[in-house]
Amino acid sequence: MNELPRSPQTERHLWTFMDQVMRFHTQKSGSNSPRHKIILTSRPVTLDGVLARKYRHSSLPPLQSRLQRIAIEPMAKEEFRKWFLQWAKLQSKSIAQSYFNFLKHGGVFQQQSPHPDLVALLTRPLMLYLVGILHRDALIDDRIFKMSPAEVKFEIYDRICRWLLGEPTSGSGPPLELIREGLSHAGRSLEAIANLLEGRSPQKLRRQMQGTALTILQTGQNQVTQTVIQNRFQNQETTTDSFTQPLPTFFFRTQPRDKAGDWVKSSPRQSFASQKAASAPLSIEFSHPSLGDYLAAEEIALQLKALTQKLPNPYGEVSFVIDSSLHLAEHLYQLLGYGLLSPQIEELVIERLRREQQRNADAFSFPVLFQRLYRFYRAYCRGRWFDEGVAHRVHEQLRDLNNPLNTLQIDATVGLNVFLVLCSATREANLPFWPCGNPEIPQEFDADQLLSFMGRTVALSPTTFWQRARRSLAQIHLPQACLNRVMLAEANLVHADLSTAELSGINLAAANLQQANLAWASLVGANLADADLKGAQLEGANLLGADLRGANLTSANLTNACLVDAQLDEPNQQFAVKSGAFFSWDEFQSYYQSLVVSPFVKTIEEEHLFEDDPMIFIESAEGELMLPTIYSQGSDRYDGETEQFDRERLNAQATVSETEQYAGETAQVDEWVTEAPVSDTEQYSGDTQQLDEMGQHPSVSDTEQYAGETAQVNEWEFSESETEEEQLEAGAEQETGVFHEDTIMLDEEDD
Structure with missing residues (x-):
């Protein structure tokens, strides 16, 4: 089932197909037994996704109850014995025995191995064969047993590719002594490498292989025609003449197809000849999905690395090669819009980038990649790239590859793929990843941002985010x-x-x-x-x-x-x-x-009010400046504020200097009183008497102060005749105004 074309509807199509198969299987023959025995093969992830769907037909029981699941067990002792007997026939007994001892010392055959994940990887038939080739040619040693499974997988694929193309290995230290025995020991002679390259450099052939692998991945069909490959790379460094030469059969299977789409059996060279003679469509597929995933991951890592590359201009300024945000978005949509990154490819991509950072941190670093992708992610969550038509333009390009995704699905795919890379890069760069933004930056934070992001992935399937991102x-x-x-x-x-x-x-x-x-x-x-x-x-x-x-x-x-x-x-x-x-x-x-x-309400300390040069820092100000108006709120309110200020001054334990300063200020006020008219002096004396009474009782509450003020007004009322009551009220208002003016002058002198 994994060989079927991939699309957002693949899971639903597989479920429908399996339901039809099971309905067919329930038809009984004359002996009241199933007519046929049917075996379906699949990777566990694909099958689990199909079985997780809710069974909607009540006429038949769920698929889980009607299937007998068979799992391929890891190779046991007997399988290993047969495998090494075959390896000895193909190579030699000494080579087979040396390889067996190598794995044994690494703990591969132990029942309780200290590295169970690594053992599970190395005991797979494909990996067992690839490691056998590398060990035979002394291109691998016991250092792989100290690596993580992701590092071991990448190391094996990378060394096999270098072994095939004749490139020097990237491992440190001299290679072990090479054992050259056996009739079938090729040893990758110079003649064999030259026959494979056919005049191409190893680097050029590798780029051709990686580009072809990514194109096959982007089609979503597990195959691509030779014509599409030529059209895809006609504007790149690789010339179209390179595609008339066959790709390594170790990684690719290249065969013509008949009108019905079936394979036409022939050798790779016969395939190219038959295409030229009969114009038969030549189709390219991976020889093994794991090898194809490795080549595609290498190309994706190379394209992500390009986002961090900088270039100085003639004026000494350094900028990114892909500088503008729009060009970066187009680059990511073209690279990651084909479909969801599989966990295997994501793991290989991060491992390649990790090695690039270790090799030269100036050429590539995860922090720079994270920052560039995070800016893209923030704009993506706001819908910028969809509004600017980036997804629509990439949809036209992918449609030429027969990719089945529509515009909404491409947009959802790119967003989720970038999210997955960000989740991995945040751990490598040791930087925080805020999918909803940093709440300490209000203009950046959106509490519903991740929830809305999940909603956009529903265009692929209702459970896409959970199935793909929950482990990251x-x-x-x-x-x-x-x-x-x-x-x-x-x-x-x-x-x-x-x-x-x-x-x-x-x-x-x-x-x-x-x-x-x-x-x-x-x-x-x-x-x-x-x-x-x-x-x-x-x-x-x-x-x-x-x-x-x-x-x-x-x-x-x-x-x-x-x-x-x-x-x-x-x-x-x-x-x-x-x-x-x-x-x-x-x-x-x-x-x-x-x-x-x-x-x-935070009160202002008294000592700060009398500073010679107080400084006030204003971070930001918006709106129209409005200055206070002293008499706009009425005299009564201003009196209360002045009294509270005076009371706080009198409550504090004044120093000698402050006492002298206050005495000087009082003397100055007395001079003003002497020079003032008689009527004003009398008014001021009454006000001063009120202030003295308040100074003698600094702990009097606001209610008592108000009572004292009322009592003073009553004294004014009893000192005059009752017939002049209205005149006295007018005089009191005039006295209050004069008190305000004197207080303002006193404040100016203090300042």
Whole structure:
């Protein structure tokens, strides 16, 4: 089933096909037994995706109950014995024995190997054969047992390609002593390499192979015609004459097809001859999907590296070769718009870029690539590239390759592929990746951005994001993000930051949340069954009604977390009680309300008011400048503010200098009083008396001050005749105005 053309509808088509096969299989023969025995082959990922679809017909049971799944077991002791007997016949006994000892010392044949992933890789038939070739020609040693599976896979593919083209190996250290025995030992002689190259340089042939592999990948059909390849690269460095020469059969299968589309058996050279003679369409495919993935990954890594290349101009200024944002977007759409990156290709791409950074950090670095892709991602989330027609232009180009994706699907594919590369690059560059933006930068942050991004991938299938991206979310930064009711079951969220995020109803069943930060997150009704929360921060998290059955809460911080109506196993519940979690909603609400900080007005210290040259820093100002008007609010309000200011001055413990300064200011005021008219002097004396009374009682409350003011007004009223009451009220208003003027003069002198 993996050989069928890929498209967003592939999963649905496979499900329909399997349903038809099963209906056919249920037809009974005369002996009341199935008429046929049918075997379907597939990779586990493809089959699991098909079986995950909901069965919509009630007339037949689900596919899972009607299928007998057969898994190909790893090679065991007996299979290895037969394999090495065949290898000894093809090479020699000494070569076979040396290779067997090499794998044995590496722990490949141990039942409890310290490197199970590496053993599983090296015991695959294809990898066992490739490593045997490299070991025979002394192009590999025991250093591969110290590498990760991704490094080993890339190292084997890279060395096989160099061995085939006659390029020097990139490994460090001298090669081991070469054993040249056996009738079939080719040893990649110079004659064999020359016959393969046919006048082409190894680098030119490698670029041709990588370009062809990427084109086959971009068709989505697992094959491409020779004419398409020639048209695709006619404007590049590789000339069309190079494509009249056959590609290495180790990597490619080149055969003509008849009118029905079936293969026409012939040798590679006969294929080219038959094409010239009969004009038969020549089709190119991968000899093995894994080898094709490696070549395509090499080309994708090369194109991503081009985004970081810089070029100085004649004036000494350095800029990127692909400088403008629009050109960068077109480059990415053409490169990654064909379909989703497979996990195998993504792994090989990152490994190639990792080696490029180790080789020359000035020529390539993950931080630079991350920054350029992140800018593209932010503009993509705002719909810029779709609005500018980039996806439409690339759709025309991919349609020439018979790629089945439409414009919306191409746009969704590019976005998800860039997202996957960003997730990998953030770990390599040790930089934070904010899919929703940094909440500390308000103009950049959008809590719904990732949720909207997931919605755009629905153009491929409703579960595309979950199926492809759930394993790539480690160390992601999503504080304050809104991911309500999102499907992230079995997701890898190790060291992820989800603090204060809205995660109500989210499905995190069997997710890996080790060391994740979920502090103060809203997880109301969340599904955390069988989730690994070892060392997770859940302080203050709202887990009301959450499902935590089977979850691993070892070393998790549940302090002040709300577990009201949460489903917990008995050990986890006891652990939560000891950790200080709340099982009462009222208690949690009371605690939560106690954390709310009451707003307060910050008072200005007195010492700052009398600085000779106070400085005020204004970060930004918007709108029209409006100056205060002193008398616009009425005299009563201004009096209260002046009195409060005077009271604060009198409450402070003044120094000797301040006392002398105040005395000097009082003397100056007395001089003004002496020079003033008699009526003004009397008015000022009454005001000064009021201030003295306030100074003697600095701790009097505002209510008492108001009472004192009222009493003073009453004294004015009793000192005059009742018949002159209206005149006295007018005189009081005049006195208040004079007091304002004197106070303003006093403030100016202080300044």
